[in-house]
Each structure stands twice: as structure tokens, then as C-alpha cells.
Amino acid sequence: MAFRKFLSSLGINAPSVETVVENPAVRPGEQLHCTVTVRGGGADVEVERLRLELVVRAEDREADGSTAWANPYTVVEAGLGAFVLPAGGTVTHRIALDVPWEMPLTHARGGRIKGGRAAVRTELSIDNSVDKGDFDEIEVHALPAQDTLHQALADLGFRLHEAEVKVGAWPARLQDRRVAPYWQETDFFFPESAGRGRFELEAVFVARQDAVDLHPGGYPPATFAYADMDLAKWTAALDAHIRSYWAG
DSSP, X not given: OXXXXXXXXXXXXXXXXXXXXXXXXXXXXXXXXXXXXXXXXXXXXXXXXXXXXXXXXXXXXXXXXXXXXXXXXXXXXXXXXXXXXXXXXXXXXXXXEEOOTTOOOSEETTEXXXXXXXXXXXXXXXXXXXXXXXXXXXXXXXXXXXXXXXXXXXXXXXXEEEEEEEESOOOGGGOOOOOSSEEEEEEEEOOGGGTOTTOEEEEEEEEOSSXXXXXXXXXXXXXXXXXXXXHHHHHHHHHHHHHHHHOO
């Protein structure tokens, strides 16, 4: 995956930048490895900053509907300081981005989650002119524990609808153990047997290195440790937890 962007804001014979994401399918807790090649234009220039941003679509930052992708939220960034780019020359750097444990997902159980989008964006700053390159979209797949919980919800009759990233603070009653200032809300239609029509369960998964919390709507979470992952056991525990708040 790559894009090539000529920095038109710097005029004719401007430098160009190309980013290649070496592993465009990752999971939370892994690293994205990118190779960035900057090619010089008609004159020597000093690059003030080269930065990669791992961005996601955040519902609160888009004004025109569920598929907008104009004002993404930066989850993490990494980059380099100043360096000289000679005229006609080529400078290549390999940059790694740490994917956080709480990274919003784009895929679960092998399929795409509607509304889940993530990308790498390249920013190059030369002579106080900042150029943000096109998105290089990536896939963020669920951890095994997250996939197991998605399967448990499916086995209980919940149907995955869509997901959106939120930015802000939670009410104290949610027993918030987040580290990140954002979260992904994943919406599931209730089973027909629940008699809730098109009402949705707004579930929030908060992953850590050793466990994942699952909040059933606006309620405190059930915690599932990776070392004790068992689909039947987790399905029963999740069913009991959801019923304790959503009975009747």
C-alpha cells in the first residue's frame, strides 16, 4: 500500500513523498511498520518535520453522516526531526507506529465492521508549509479475546450493526479503566426473543495486555482474562451480565 504526493504548495519541481505500509493488517498491541521515501525537487530544502499519524474515523468530528472521513482523530503518531533533502535526491526512513491496546477495530471475526476506519497519514513540513498526504487505509483486526466475545454475542442472538469512535469522558458509574481519551462503541441489534425491536446494545470493548472489559451499554463491565478464554464459559458469563442490567 502506498501513495505518492507532490507538494504542490511549494510550487513547480516540489519534493514528493511516498509512504508504504509494510503490514497493513494489524491487531491492537502490535506495530505498524512504514517506509517513507522523500524525493527532492529542483532545489535543496530543509525538511522541518516528517510525521506519520495513525488516525481513525471519529463520529463526533464528522458533521455529515456516518461515512464521513474528512476530520479524523489521531490515535498515535511518530516521526523525525529536521533533515536536509538535496535537489533530486532521495531520503528513505523506516518508521514504526505502536498500535495501542485500545485501538478501535475495523474488522472482527474476519469481516469488516461498518463504520470502522483507520489509516496512516503522512505529514511533511518544509519552509513552514505543512502538507498532509492522502490516507493510506489499514485494517485493525480484533484480538482473539475480542473475536471470542463477538462470537459469544452472535451465539446469544445479537447482530452486529456498526461502530463509531467517541472522544471524551464517561460517567463515573461505568467503572472506567480506559487509558486512552477515546473509545469505540459497537452497536448490536438485540435478539428477536428479547422483544426490543430495533433497539441496540451499545457495547464498548476496552482491551488491555491481559484482559478485556466489555461494557453492555451504559453499565459497568464484565472482565474477561485472556488466560481463561473459553467460548462456552464466556458466553454464559456474558449472557448473565447483560441480563443483570437488561432484564425485562
